[in-house]
Amino acid sequence: MSSILAINKAIGDFVWGWPMLIMLLGTGLFLGFRTRFIVIRKFGYILKNTVMKMFSKNSGGEGEISAFQAVSTALAATVGTGNIAGVALAIAVGGPGAVFWMWLSAILGMTTKFSEVILAVTYRTRDKKTNAYSGGPMYYIERGLGQKWLAKLFALFGALAALGTGNMTQSNSIAQSLNTAFNIDMKVVGIVLTVLTAIVILGGIKRIGQVTEKFVPLMAAFYIVGAIAILCINAGQIPNAFGLIFGSAFTGHAAAGGFAGSTLMMALRNGVARGVFTNEAGLGSAPIAHAAATTDHPVRQGLWGVFEVFVDTLVICTMTALVILVSGEWTSGLQGAALTTKAFQSGFKGGHYIVSIGLTLFAFSTILGWSYYGEKCTEYLLGEKFVKIYRLIYIPLVFVGSIGGLQAIWAISDTVNGLMALPNLVGLLFLSGVIVSLVKDFFKDPDRIRQNEEYMEAIPDKYKPRDVE
Template identity: 65%
Template sequence: MEAIMNINGFINGLVWGPPMLILIVGAGLFLSVKTGFFSLTKLGYILKNTLLKMFSKESKGEGEVTAFQAVATALAATVGTGNIAGVATAIALGGPGAVFWMWFAAILGMTTKYAEVVLAVNFREKTEDGRFVGGPMYYITNGLNMKWLAIIFAIFGAFAAFGIGNMVQSNSVAAALETSFGVAPLVTGLVLAVLTALVIIGGIKRIGAFTEKLVPFMAAIYIAGGLIIILMNAAKIPAAFGLIFSSAFTGHAAVGGFAGATLARALRYGVARGVFTNEAGLGSAPIAHAAATTDHPVRQGLWGVFEVFADTLVICSITALAIITSGVWEGGATGAALTTAAFDASLPGGGYIVSIGIVLFAFSTIVGWEYYGERCAEYLFGPKVNFIYRILWIPFVVVGAIGGLGFVWDLADTLNGLMAIPNLIGVLLLSGTVFKLTKEYFSKEKSK
């Protein structure tokens, strides 16, 4: 077993190492250049048609859930512990400069996520019982006729969900509640399992109805808390930005408990955390977007841009600025402990905001990733597997909370990274379809 774990550790290092990050960033750069960086040049239009229409019930076209319910489900799965602990780890290992490269990855990731969503809606299928299913396995099959590659993605996704989307998250919740409130991990796991069951048994419609309420609520609590910390240290904001930009290209020398970081470390950890938090390129989010009610793939694709914008450029940036302006990043702490220290240093009891954020973010991820894994399993075995997958999902919430099955956890992390390979092959080979649909959509919008 030890030998197998060592092999898996080696493979995991390759999967999440520089080659994979170069592939993901390179794909994002190609798509951004070919679309004229529209995610930036048309950001005002995008936010007007997403953020300002967040709670609108108006929808044209076919689908199972509203456009916002689809993006809420995707955000529920995307906004997780990485936004709190992952950003802190990037700063602890790569220095403040890692934040710049996190932003860089997010800007390119907005176009990648857009392309994934456009393809997911364009190549989705309608099942016999009226459901809409889509994602990488469907646009690889229907767009490229490469079913073997789609099967590989679906296998990775169905299994990886149990680790990155389930056990990792429930373990984070258990740790946060035990540290802050003294709740036993087993109790946390059992309660989480019951709450998860109540949501996922109803399928995408219940998940969508739940996440459209939870996501704005949990984001508002954490953003408000983070902004309070930042405003309390307002005088240090200019220096924080100066530190971020200067360290991004020079690295940062050792200071206090911080061990120091080179330019290479800042770039690596910044890009890695950016990719890990917003999941652009991994192929997960388009599975949820494929169920959206929309009259054009690009219209839903705009929500993909918004998803990365909200996840990384807003929530992750708030975590980063709270940590840097508070000065605690120099103390040697890492992960959630560093974010907690930042909130506690500026606001009495601020650490409770972090604990609540971890609980809500992680729980929403458990719910969202169940849907991703279930759709992958359905692609492989048909609709009959859906209920079985949900039943299997629930006990793993408890297993994760008490810290069991570490090998499965590590293997799932590896498979999560491997999802990007078949997905990006599909996205890049079908990029012509994305460019064509984008040109078609904006030509019609311009003529209105």
Template identity: 50%
Template sequence: MNPLLETLQNLLQTIDNLIWGPPLLILLVGTGLYLTLRLGFIQIRYLPLALSYVFSRNKKPSSGKGDVSSFAALCTALSATIGTGNIVGVATAIKMGGPGALFWMWLAALFGMATKYAECLLAVKYREQDANGQMLGGPMYYLEKGVGSKWLAKLFAFFTLGVACFGIGTFPQVNAIVDAAYLSFEVPPEYTVVVLTLLVATVTLGGIKSIANVASKVVPVMAGFYILACITVLASQASALPNAVSLVISSAFTGHAATGGFVGASIMLAIQSGIARGVFSNESGLGSAPMAAAAAQTDSCVRQGLTSMTGTFFDTIIICTMTGLTLVVTGAWESEYAGAAMTTYAFASGLESSYWGPLMVSVGLMFFAFTTILGWNYYGERCITYLFGVKAIKPYKFIFLVLVAAGAFLKLDMIWLIADIVNGLMAIPNLIGLVLLREVVISESRLYFAQLKQETNVQEQQTA
């Protein structure tokens, strides 16, 4: 490698380690912990209510302004978060930090639910309409209208646009789809790229309604398919499940010595790996999900906040847990494999099939990665609209499709580093906004739950 390029790459690696080091992780978890305490453990007390809002969507139609239903907005957000992180990220965390990393993923998700609630509440409260009549919302708008800082809002939009075009939204997902298609079905990368680009174009050119329509159908099916596959493996290894759970909890506080192909991990490494990968998977605090939440048809910012916080519950508490326990019960975490290869090995071992196991992982990866591209395409569109207006949407979509098509053929490590850096940077303005607008979140929540309690009391009196 050229000495100058090597120096630049080392510098970027140092910056990446600094950004995703303890300070940002402490800020992310600390914000979630603060909101959890001030909101009275809202993610536990009101989780049943939040889930009822999600699953009773057909009984009570959505009301209020918005582009798509509350459920479709949730699925759009989930389409971006349920991705390679649920398969590759969990394996990476456990490979680095041992089984205990899964426990710290749970903790990050628990506090992250409060963060997701707050940011999506603010997104609906401060949203507005663009020149095309579509809803605009997210950290850009509550930073500008709530905090009163336009430069922080633009900074967030700029970083998020970078993530959509050069990070989570394109290259990692395209590479995952191309590799999975080739390994499982021997489809040449060129063919996969053509089909993928056409599919992305077909869906994304229709805007949020088209993306939400696809997401609300594909996300539940793909998540259910993957969970069923995990349950099948866990059922076949049922006798090992209690010990696996015990190992996860004990390793979280004691670390884990080297065994088999595993290199051993300290408690700090388990904490850092678990929290970092958990945040990468569910994106709580990064500010991405609020942009989807702002499009929801709702007349209550609190109700949408409750609906949106279930995204972290589904993504990490359920799906990441399924992956993690599958890796532990099958012993795959001690193997020499890493990333997707480790998860593939776990399914092959658990299902006792060298064909169906890897096929399930490959199909899951392709669906997860495809919907992540759709979700992040929308996030990029909202940011480009904020920065340059609706006239910039069509050029953005064209550039995005070019990047999707080129993604399979780009293998530059420096691009991944830049993407990871920008991904971390987008969280900082958002977290600043959440901290400064914390009293707005708390007052809106108290007002909503007081009204809800009053309505419940009236209904009880009427039925008595």
């Protein structure tokens, strides 16, 4: 086991290090140039057609769940402990300048997520018997590129990553947080979490979507309102916080208090890593949920991918960062969730409960979202009949994770989570022509509702889905 973990660590250092960060950012930049940075140029239109239409009924198209239910499921999986503990770690190690690089990576990540969702809807399939939709990187790699072996590799990584990163590490974070804040026995937390998880995921994507469309806005609002309250109390410190962010983005930051000091490279690496790995742009997970959305055009659903990154990183992560900076606790020497907790507590009495409850809600939502990702990856690899078996494995692991069991699996799943990006990036790069064609097709008349996949006419013949009847 020790040799396996040593190999895993070596691979993990690669997939979560500079090589992968450069590949993810480079892909976002490449896609940005190819689409002429449409995400930035049309950002106002995107917000108008997502934020302003969150609860509206779909006006046309095909799918299994609403567009908002799809993005809620994706956000449920994306918004997790990284938004609380990860941002704090980035600042504690890289200094305030890390926040600037987090923003930059999010801007590039919006184009990447936009592109992933476009391909997921374009190459999705529908089961004629159940009317269930399936899509994601494994489908656009196989049906668009014709590389089934690479598609299976992605699905294998996704199914394994869901068990640890999407499940056990999240349940453990919840159990530890509630034990620390309210002295609740971790086993009790594990039992309750397991039951709640089973109730939701046994109902499939429709029930997950119904739960997350209500749960995600509430959990985000709870945390954001708490953060805004602290920022209002410390309004005079906000300009100084932004000064720290921009002032040290290109220089690093000297040691102060318990803060050990940082260099430009430390700020850049930690900020970029946090931006990339909180919104998961390029990893290929979220497109699996978006593929089930009711929509008339892939690009219309792609707008929700942009919204997803915007909310996750530019809103929630930024709130966490500003609270930490205005509190002054970033120089205390604390890291991770402990730093965020101390920052909120310094804002007002009982502020630490916001972090504890917020972390619990974020982590639980991640468990729900990743259960669907794992199921769809398993279904692609082994067939629909194995989904029930996967659930029978996934649900008990919620309890196992909550009490800190099988930590070796956590480490391995963290590595395969990063490995998911490799086949996905291949698909994005080689299918970028499809993305460009569909973007042009959509924005010629963005308000027209298409019927019966009319957008397929815009796809170059060599990239037409290979198994369409």
